Amino acid sequence: MLRAVPLLTALIFLGPIAAGLAGTLLPAFGWLPALGGTAFSLDPWRVLLAAPGLGKAVLLTLGTGFAATLLSFGLVVVFCAATQGSPLARRAQAALAPLLATPHAALAIGFAFLVAPSGWIARVLSPWATGWDRPPDWATVNDPWGIALVLGLLLKEVPYLLLMAFAGLGQVRAAEGMRAAAALGYGPVTGWLKVVLPQLYSQLRLPLYAVLAFSLSVVDVALILGPGTPPTLSALVLRWFADRELSQWFPAAAGALLLLLIVLTAILAWRVAERVVASLGRRWIAAGERGGAGSVLRVGVPALMAALLVANAASLLVLIAWSFAGPWRFPEALPATFTLATWQAQVQAIATPAATTLIVALATTALAMGLALACLEAEQRHGFRPGQRALALIWLPLLLPQLAFLFGWQVALVRLDLDGTLGAVVWTHLLFVLPYVFLSLADPWRALDRRYARSAASLGAGPWRVFLAVKCRLLLRPLLVAAAVGFAVSVGLYLPTLFAGAGRVTTLTTEAVTLAAGADRRILGAYAALQALMPMAVYAAAVMLPAWLHRGRRGMRPA
Amino acid sequence: MSLVIEDLEITLGGRPLVALPRGEVAPGEVVTVMGPSGSGKSTLLAWLSGALDPAFRTRGRLLLDGRDVSLLPPALRRIGLLFQDDLLFPHLSVAENLAFGLPADVRGRAARTARIAAALEEAELAGYGARDPATLSGGQRARVALLRTLLAEPRALLLDEPFGKLDVALRERMRSFVFERVRRLCVPVLLVTHDPADASAAGGCVLELVQGTLVRVGATPADGGDGPILGWQTTPVGAASL
Numbered sequence: 091m092l093r094a095v096p097l098l099t100a101l102i103f104l105g106p107i108a109a110g111l112a113g114t115l116l117p118a119f120g121w122l123p124a125l126g127g128t129a130f131s132l133d134p135w136r137v138l139l140a141a142p143g144l145g146k147a148v149l150l151t152l153g154t155g156f157a158a159t160l161l162s163f164g165l166v167v168v169f170c171a172a173t174q175g176s177p178l179a180r181r182a183q184a185a186l187a188p189l190l191a192t193p194h195a196a197l198a199i200g201f202a203f204l205v206a207p208s209g210w211i212a213r214v215l216s217p218w219a220t221g222w223d224r225p226p227d228w229a230t231v232n233d234p235w236g237i238a239l240v241l242g243l244l245l246k247e248v249p250y251l252l253l254m255a256f257a258g259l260g261q262v263r264a265a266e267g268m269r270a271a272a273a274l275g276y277g278p279v280t281g282w283l284k285v286v287l288p289q290l291y292s293q294l295r296l297p298l299y300a301v302l303a304f305s306l307s308v309v310d311v312a313l314i315l316g317p318g319t320p321p322t323l324s325a326l327v328l329r330w331f332a333d334r335e336l337s338q339w340f341p342a343a344a345g346a347l348l349l350l351l352i353v354l355t356a357i358l359a360w361r362v363a364e365r366v367v368a369s370l371g372r373r374w375i376a377a378g379e380r381g382g383a384g385s386v387l388r389v390g391v392p393a394l395m396a397a398l399l400v401a402n403a404a405s406l407l408v409l410i411a412w413s414f415a416g417p418w419r420f421p422e423a424l425p426a427t428f429t430l431a432t433w434q435a436q437v438q439a440i441a442t443p444a445a446t447t448l449i450v451a452l453a454t455t456a457l458a459m460g461l462a463l464a465c466l467e468a469e470q471r472h473g474f475r476p477g478q479r480a481l482a483l484i485w486l487p488l489l490l491p492q493l494a495f496l497f498g499w500q501v502a503l504v505r506l507d508l509d510g511t512l513g514a515v516v517w518t519h520l521l522f523v524l525p526y527v528f529l530s531l532a533d534p535w536r537a538l539d540r541r542y543a544r545s546a547a548s549l550g551a552g553p554w555r556v557f558l559a560v561k562c563r564l565l566l567r568p569l570l571v572a573a574a575v576g577f578a579v580s581v582g583l584y585l586p587t588l589f590a591g592a593g594r595v596t597t598l599t600t601e602a603v604t605l606a607a608g609a610d611r612r613i614l615g616a617y618a619a620l621q622a623l624m625p626m627a628v629y630a631a632a633v634m635l636p637a638w639l640h641r642g643r644r645g646m647r648p649a
Numbered sequence: 650m651s652l653v654i655e656d657l658e659i660t661l662g663g664r665p666l667v668a669l670p671r672g673e674v675a676p677g678e679v680v681t682v683m684g685p686s687g688s689g690k691s692t693l694l695a696w697l698s699g700a701l702d703p704a705f706r707t708r709g710r711l712l713l714d715g716r717d718v719s720l721l722p723p724a725l726r727r728i729g730l731l732f733q734d735d736l737l738f739p740h741l742s743v744a745e746n747l748a749f750g751l752p753a754d755v756r757g758r759a760a761r762t763a764r765i766a767a768a769l770e771e772a773e774l775a776g777y778g779a780r781d782p783a784t785l786s787g788g789q790r791a792r793v794a795l796l797r798t799l800l801a802e803p804r805a806l807l808l809d810e811p812f813g814k815l816d817v818a819l820r821e822r823m824r825s826f827v828f829e830r831v832r833r834l835c836v837p838v839l840l841v842t843h844d845p846a847d848a849s850a851a852g853g854c855v856l857e858l859v860q861g862t863l864v865r866v867g868a869t870p871a872d873g874g875d876g877p878i879l880g881w882q883t884t885p886v887g888a889a890s891l
Contacts, residue, residue: 539736541734541736552724643740643781
């Protein structure tokens, strides 16, 4: 049984991606018999290339995608360099983890509430500092340059990359390297860049590619914060897929394929740039420049990071504030009264998508945990150790634009007569939840001292008793955190829900993104706040439950 | 209840790691295996306890009391295992750790509690049952680990550098504590160690493992220095030591 699980997991996981890519590729060249496309042609590409604003959309996609990735990477690198070994780094880590639980869409909506001309920032500063008694006529959200989009992406990507960097730092023995560099007279920032970063980078590579791919192809954040005419390529493609005129699916498929090409080319270009930077870096290292104390960076960058954290927290608070707001006229910093009226009015409407969100997230997380644990257990019991290449496959759904395979996968789901069912949504969510769950479980699982299991077995405990009573209990905390991560990922998924749900399965995320197009701020605030609070509550439970269970066990406290 | 290894050969990717002809450890006897790191000691122990990674290829049999157990899963072999680290489960109390080892056929809460309390008392740890193992001293933890192993009623014992992490003063006391109880149990015991003092305290015959093969067999120094060099196969092991 257990022996079959790794293969089964690969099929469940790679099948939809393969089917999805094929199902996008064929219509992009005119083949989709269900819609009368029975001959291969280049027409979809002709329509695509003739579409107004396509060139600008592509430029916008490239600009925002690279800007968000480069800025978040830069900020993370400089922050790590400036705070290596200081208690600030540890505090940042504790503050960041819960932020990762917040769904993109909720954060983007909150950010819009913050920076819009009539947003919280303008309100707090008006009229005393700005002199405004009505919102200025500025485009701070949906600006044509995509600046709001880039900032909104940073809010989420910086914490993600920072946590990945912290995880990697433990493995490269950064502190020892820094001591050695300091003894040779290197300043802290220069020493970090020359000694730690080159070792750390290989651990950050795949997360960085995932961030790049995500930034280039994101849809929900682009719909909420990005420009509208033209939008980014991904939003444009989604517009065609959503068109009543089904013939638009052909250029849409071609557009999805174009997006895939852009993402793959971008990753390739990044790979080439890595080589160039590495060789320049080698020369810089060989030159022996010691660098100074880096005082400016050591104050400035943590301040920037703090601003980012505050923006994150304020984005969440403003959602909650709006959902409870009574009358709230423009320049006032707070609503005149707080009321339950919005929640009372919406409770009926919100209950269904909230329940769906919960059911889908719980089911997906349970499945992902089961599969990931079974794979890891099969690895230890039967020695099924996946190779480096096989493991890289788990990153596939995170490195490909979702649009590039979700459309084709939806077509396949229609064939299987599964589209629009909860099962289809769960299966599709699994493609994105499983990688996160597996990646966050694998390290602690493999790091557990194998002698605990041997010890238990020598006392007569069979494999399942060892699994449940020893391994899972000793790893309860990372297990629950992995589950919370999986839950948060599922709650936040927009496109996978949209495509697999075929418009019939609505979750808080799909509702919130739809409402973001112009609903009342109070209602939108309620949906987005609930969407944000659900994963946070689960994360809090995941951290507190083991702490409570292990309150009398010193050996179980996290290191 | 003797432990017999028959024509053992362990290879990894075609490379031989351990090759032993027939050998026997008698009940109540402690055979010490010494050898530098990389000589195959941990591979041998992993095979004996049934925890060898599937990547290894093995040939040969392990007989416990005449029965071949080499294909049994670790949980059914009833071969007790004691490591350098105590490996008490940190999520369980001292008594719960011991209960994990106590066979399930000791039924009834009262009977089980009584067995555990008696074991603790006998080890001068009376009243420690409810304690968090992390709050115990190194010596106390080592004693609890031994009690846990013994309560499981093993039919043979493997001791993997069991005193390696204890400080020198404690090591002496722990040695007599362990060997006294082990002898009383009257099962075959295999001790793997770096420390010649462990070997002489064990008082059995000493084998040396070099590059996967036993190249020398001697009586313990206490018995009067190096004995004649004999094959493991032909040594009347029990007679030499007791």
